[in-house]
Amino acid sequence: MIAPIRLTEEAPSESGLRSARRMVAAVLFERETSPGRDAPRLAAWRAWLFVGWIVVVAAAYCAHLAGLF
């Protein structure tokens, strides 16, 4: 059996609000990739930034538990 394919609505016309939202999304989020394609690796600086955040949160939490601040 062939799985049904859903039709999408016709894309609405580009409004100012929509353009602004796309700009914000482009800055904050990675671009989407097609399902079958391997996703590109994250830039090293962004990866380390995220890891740095994790480490800071963990260190601050443990320090607070230990009564250091």
Next chain:
Amino acid sequence: MTMAAFTIGRPLVRGLRVIAPDDSLAIGVWSIALGFIMAGLVLAGLAVAGLLYVPLIGVLTLGAAFYGFGTMLFGEGKFAVASRGTGVPAARDDAGAMPAPQLQFGQSVGRHCSSPPRWVRRGVLLLAAAACAASLFSALAPPIAGDALCYHLELPKTFLAEHRINFLPFDDNSTFPMLTEMWYLWGLALDGGVAAQLIHWEMGILLSLAAVLLAAPILGRPWAWIVGALVVLTPGINNQMTAPLNDVALATLTTLALVAWWQPVIDDENRRWFILAGLAAGGALGTKYVALTFAAVVGAIWFWIWWRQKARRQFLLQGAAVVCVVAVSVGGLWYLRAAWYRGNPVFPFLAKTFDRLRGDCAAPVNGPPGKSGIHNPESVEPPLANKAPLGRDPLHLLLSPWLITLHPEQFGGRAHQLGLLWLAAVPGIFWTRRLRGLFTLLALAGGYWVLWYLMRQNQRFLYPIVPLLSVAAVWVWSELGLLPWRPRSVAIAAFAGMLAMVAAAPLVRCSAHLRVALGLQSRASYLAEHEPTYRAAEIANQLLPADARILSQDYRGFYFHQQVVRENVYRRYSRYDRQIQQPGDLSRSLRQAGFTHVLLAESLAGTGVQYDATLARLTDGQTSADAESLLTLADYRFRDSDGSERRYRLLMLR
């Protein structure tokens, strides 16, 4: 009780024909949850009719449970799945993210994420299982949680003793939504406090499984299991599974409502899901006022979708109407009751608003006449402590995730904390790819967070969005493969350490309850060690008649067989302290108001609970004026686990 609930809920699930017959997880979760909601309604009906008798409840429970066992043993008819869409295609979501694949409910495999490595899934599930087992041991110990002994168990105990649900004018909590308390009444009728406590533990398990159902259409079921595991590894949730409160039950029902709402609104599935959404939402509304906040945010998102998708407007509007009607039918009883007795359906909140609407501010509107001198209208609203430690400004709103993670003691206590996983992981969505559905979940969580910040900043009230945050966190984990190997290794090690830490906490905590849970220590001895009022209750139960009435400074009344009235609430309504003209008038005045005894509680050392000293001061005055008018039945000191020391005195009024 679980089997009885399953038996009650199963026909509903079968009748709605929206869950695939081979999806045993969804069938089990929905049947048990709906069964508990229906059982709560039946018990509420019995309570209103004055038919709360243990034999009747026992016979009904056993009948349902044995019928369920029989059905399981001898089989039941299969039912066909009729999953029809509306025929109107769902639009691509606003952020232009990829749509999820066409999926059978709960059987999806996320397009973006491959299955997690087997060792990851097994490791996380093992930690969750260990944490749940540890909390089960703690839940097997007799209940000692303050709010539970104050009203979550105290009220059902009182209703059961009186065989009906009576209005208690000097108990603010007695007109709250009480679906969960009906379940606890069920547990108390069949066994006792531990059985009631186990119901809330079970709600934690149901919450975890509901989170799996929520995440499955978005992430795929392999990752969804990790979502469910993270929910029960949340320190506050795991801890609350050990006590008969209602926040975890509320989160379970809001999550189920969201699961059912998601199917027709987001995935354009069968419209009969709206009935399930309404039932779960009604259960949530019947559990706690906080459900109104959750409903407001879902309503706003619903309106947004309705506005965006013109072709589906009629479908969405009909769905909203169905959900509202069903939810109000299931959960509206408690709001009607509060409005009838208090003149305010959400008493004690918005008291001033409803006072203005009524044009007066009388205390209990339809309660018993002022035998105890109920008056003083302006004092009806209970003195709410500072409910917003962060204030209401936007800067602290932005900082609030950091602050509640690191300073949970300021937001309801460490016992209810969310832990550090969310703060560490969820910001990772800024570098992950977009996932269809995740934006909706995060918008809901964000909206709820803002309302939480504006209304009452207690971490317990954030539990309904923990499953949503868990989906985001697991999506970030599933994308860790995109990191270069060095930072990826550090991130994995850090998250593994966090998981080990949050799983270890319940294991350490349960060590204090292991002996009593395993029967190596008697419950009475355990309670004498851990519950400050237990000794006074034991003496009262031995010496006092059942119709004695105790005015108590301590709010924990569950272990007393007599009626216990909280002194601070009674004073707020009656202003009895202002009527004492002479020091020796107290005993006579209280006896005239129907009290026979007083229980005094005094903090001697430590930073624990502090009691208002009004009654203690008046009692000391009475003793100096006429020592014979008060007879001391008990006078003892209790040292709490945090080192604070209290003194309790049980006195008879003569």
